Amino acid sequence: MLRALLIPSLRPARPPAPAGFAPASLLSDTLRMSDRTDTKLWHPFSDMSAIRGNEFVVERGDGIWLYDEAGDRYMDGSGALWYANIGHGRREIADAVHAQLCKLESYSIFGDCAVPPALELAERLSALAPVDNGRVFFGMGGGDGTEAATKIIRHFWTTQGQPERRHIISRTNAYHGSHAFATSIGGIPANRTNFGPLVEGNSNVMWNSAQALRDEIARLGADNVAAFFCEPVMGAGGVWPAPEGYVKEVAAICAQHGIIFVIDAVICGFGRVGTWLAAERYGVRPDMILFAKGITSGYMPLGGVIVGERVADPFWNKSGNMLRHGQTFAGHAACCAAGLANMDIMERENIIPRGRDLEGVLLQALISELGDHPLVGDIRGGHGLLAAVEVKQSVLDASPATVGQLYKACREQGRIVTRPLLKGIAVSPPLTITEAEIKELAAGLRAGYDAVWEKLEA
Ligand SMILES: Cc1ncc(COP(=O)(O)O)c(C=O)c1O
Numbered sequence: 001m002l003r004a005l006l007i008p009s010l011r012p013a014r015p016p017a018p019a020g021f022a023p024a025s026l027l028s029d030t031l032r033m034s035d036r037t038d039t040k041l042w043h044p045f046s047d048m049s050a051i052r053g054n055e056f057v058v059e060r061g062d063g064i065w066l067y068d069e070a071g072d073r074y075m076d077g078s079g080a081l082w083y084a085n086i087g088h089g090r091r092e093i094a095d096a097v098h099a100q101l102c103k104l105e106s107y108s109i110f111g112d113c114a115v116p117p118a119l120e121l122a123e124r125l126s127a128l129a130p131v132d133n134g135r136v137f138f139g140m141g142g143g144d145g146t147e148a149a150t151k152i153i154r155h156f157w158t159t160q161g162q163p164e165r166r167h168i169i170s171r172t173n174a175y176h177g178s179h180a181f182a183t184s185i186g187g188i189p190a191n192r193t194n195f196g197p198l199v200e201g202n203s204n205v206m207w208n209s210a211q212a213l214r215d216e217i218a219r220l221g222a223d224n225v226a227a228f229f230c231e232p233v234m235g236a237g238g239v240w241p242a243p244e245g246y247v248k249e250v251a252a253i254c255a256q257h258g259i260i261f262v263i264d265a266v267i268c269g270f271g272r273v274g275t276w277l278a279a280e281r282y283g284v285r286p287d288m289i290l291f292a293k294g295i296t297s298g299y300m301p302l303g304g305v306i307v308g309e310r311v312a313d314p315f316w317n318k319s320g321n322m323l324r325h326g327q328t329f330a331g332h333a334a335c336c337a338a339g340l341a342n343m344d345i346m347e348r349e350n351i352i353p354r355g356r357d358l359e360g361v362l363l364q365a366l367i368s369e370l371g372d373h374p375l376v377g378d379i380r381g382g383h384g385l386l387a388a389v390e391v392k393q394s395v396l397d398a399s400p401a402t403v404g405q406l407y408k409a410c411r412e413q414g415r416i417v418t419r420p421l422l423k424g425i426a427v428s429p430p431l432t433i434t435e436a437e438i439k440e441l442a443a444g445l446r447a448g449y450d451a452v453w454e455k456l457e458a
Pocket residue numbers: 140141142143144146175176177178231235236264265266267292293303
């Protein structure tokens with residue numbers, strides 16, 4: 001950085017950025033690539049000792065394409081963090097947010113205050129959601145939704161005179177966020193280490209076995225079980241689509257025992273599995289649905305939980321039964337305006353069914369490019385527009401850094417930006433991707449896998 005200040009001519013020349021609504025550069029010249037040796041930006045879920053000074057800076061987006069600070073183009077193979085459902089660079093959303101900001105940036109919705117976009121978005125979500133008379137509790141992301149849901153659940157059972165009904169069951173591999181409750185109920189052990197005692201009274205059952213849920217309820221006693229959380233396709237845990245019939249079966253088990261059934265649609269919602277709130281695809285009506293990510297396609301932060309009649313009733317109809325929970329920016333007007341504009345686009349362009357329409361195309365493309373690759377142990381997908389290309393265990397045993405190398409090689413050799421998962425690479429492009437571009441994506445991944453394989457062989 002100092003070098004750049006003193007000898008500006010050392011900085012690489014940058015090609016002009018293509019036209020778009022974003023300014024050509026948001027980074028000051030003193031923070032330009034290759035001048036950085038460190039960073040002040042702490043990246044979530046990231047090994048900062050490796051990243052400091054080595055950041056991949058995305059400066060601009062247009063549809064499924066991303067441009068780095070040198071102006072080089074990449075395909076967004078992961079929809080950022082599984083959220084860029086309508087693709088990048090939509091002026092319509094920027095305009096909606098701008099209009100809202102000019103009118104009123106926001107106003108707190110605590111107490112009796114409200115803002116029009118929050119009211120409208122809550123109505124719209126309630127009308128769409130396959131829950132009875134849904135009420136919408138907003139936060140800024142998926143983890144906020146989980147935190148609100150778990151506290152609503154505990155509060156609900158307390159008001160029902162069953163305070164001992166506190167235990168929350170979720171599944172192995174599950175990810176519901178990184179706040180305290182969400183960390184406690186998650187099913188990825190690595191995410192729970194180093195923090196000492198977390199919120200107690202939770203357990204995980206085998207992700208693919210409805211019988212495991214029955215057994216756990218029997219072990220605990222149904223009267224102690226408050227809720228069951230279920231991601232129809234587990235994302236962060238490795239892309240594990242629920243077995244055929246599983247979601248319906250666990251919904252029935254919960255109903256039989258009065259257990260609150262929560263669908264986590266944070267990844268699966270807003271078209272990723274082909275429906276608005278994921279639950280519709282499985283023919284279930286959960287008590288609660290968590291949403292985030294695709295609700296704004298990432299244009300503004302937003303998430304929350306839709307709560308059905310049964311659970312919301314004591315809060316709506318029992319005087320003084322106040323939920324003492326919520327964030328300052330809950331129902332933020334500009335964020336809700338982004339959500340409404342995003343949903344308008346999804347409706348107008350018929351984007352929602354694409355997650356289902358393209359699921360087979362993505363899986364087939366990955367299998368034909370990578371099915372016989374010497375590094376690949378498993379390719380999972382075919383249910384919604386998301387997949388994982390997992391590395392063989394023998395390769396990981398011999399070379400644990402392989403996943404990180406693949407992630408980088410797919411970007412550098414294949415020009416595809418993906419996400420490293422536990423044992424492989426996650427793929428979840430914007431839902432606007434075409435079939436031809438899906439083939440391009442798979443070919444780009446192949447180039448990355450080939451590059452890593454050649455190095456391992458050498
Ligand atoms: C299924 C699921 N639930 C909840 C969350 C948490 O969302 P956020 O990161 O917005 O807090 C995530 C994030 O990836 C997720 O994948």
